[in-house]
Amino acid sequence: MTTPLLEVNNLAKHFPTKGVLGRTTGAVKAVDGVSFTLERGTTLGLVGESGCGKSTTGKVLMRLLEPTSGSFRLDGEEISGLRGRQLDGFRRRVQMVFQNPASSLNPRQSIGAAIAAPLVEQRIRVPGGIKAKVADLMNRVGLRPEHANRFPHEFSGGQRQRIGIARALALDPDVVICDEPVSALDVSVQAQVVNLLKDIQADTGVSYIFIAHDLAVVKHMADEVAVMYLGKIMEQAPARELFADPRHPYTRALLSAVPSVDLEANLTGRIRLRGDLPSPSDPPSGCVFRTRCPAYLLLDEPGRQRCAREVPTGQMACHFPEAQLAMAQSG
Structure with a gap:
């Protein structure tokens, strides 16, 4: 393995x-x-x-x-x-x-200097020199090497993000x-x-x-x-599985909020979570999602006690995935 x-x-x-x-x-x-x-x-x-x-x-x-x-x-x-x-x-x-x-x-730093900064900081010797390396990186992200002496304000937001990507790639x-x-x-x-x-x-x-x-x-x-x-x-x-068949109620709620070209789906398919997001300084005990979980109140008392007491683990952090699935299919 x-x-x-x-x-x-x-x-x-x-x-x-x-x-x-x-x-x-x-x-x-x-x-x-x-x-x-x-x-x-x-x-x-x-x-x-x-x-x-x-x-x-x-x-x-x-x-x-x-x-x-x-x-x-x-x-x-x-x-x-x-x-x-x-x-x-x-x-x-x-x-x-x-x-x-x-x-x-x-x-105040030219984009060429910004892209070269990791190489300079790490004291890395580059075959052909740093200038050639910067030119290669700029080409790779769709920027013109002759603009290496320009400054960030001379570029659009998308171009500035390309500069950031080139800088991140400098050290391979x-x-x-x-x-x-x-x-x-x-x-x-x-x-x-x-x-x-x-x-x-x-x-x-x-x-x-x-x-x-x-x-x-x-x-x-x-x-x-x-x-x-x-x-x-x-x-x-895996992404394909999660988007095709989300199992956790929080995942389903997030996916339901993604805009669709189907206007009716936008109106009827949205899952609205109850309550407010708890404070991370005082999260709920047990399952942190239970205070907003659509199925929590439908569980019997032993089930709710388990959610309040035990932290769920695993690839799908829910104590009662069968109940969640049944609720999703009925809703």
Whole structure:
């Protein structure tokens, strides 16, 4: 059995909350027990509502944030405890494309210098020189190399995101974490950037963790999808299976909100979750989704007690999948 490229086990990131006297009063459980694997040359989509913890997961995996607990391995090597030069070596293999291309680029730095920055920082000698490498990267992402001396404000949003992608590819990484890479772009430009990422993956074999809230984009991009809610994964499955037959009630609710060309389906097929999203500083006990679950109140008392007491585990985090399925078929 081959070792996954990236293996994440029970990863958690909690942010302490402070009281009026500066004392720690609790914690925001932004990521709380997340586990998944990423295979070589594939894309894992991390999806969910704003505040579900998907972007925090990406930042922890990039080691921009320190994990509270859990572990993650790259090619079998533990990453969560790396420091100094070892961490520099890890970042040669894992890079990130950020959500807002404007804020992730230095306005006083030419785009050529921005793309070359990882090579300079890591002190990597490039055959043919850094200038030639930058020109090659710009060509790869659909930019004109003769514009390397221009500055970010001279480019459109889509072009700036291409610059960010070129910068992420400079070190020939094994994994690129894409944190909402198209959410700030127009729909037509989104398709161009997504197709560019897929073409790059086909050419280089790079693996992606693709973080997004737009399920239509994820459907086009991902091989595997993990659906997050309040810092936990509710359902994980191959993309085709998940979109064709979503099993978790939260996944079904998210998919029902995706706009359809069928106007009647938009009006009648929407699943509206009851109540408000709980605070990640005080999540429900047991199953964190139970306070909004359409089937929870239909369960008998022992069933509701189990949901309130036990945290569901597995690829589909639900104690009563049969009841959920029956409800979906009847509704």
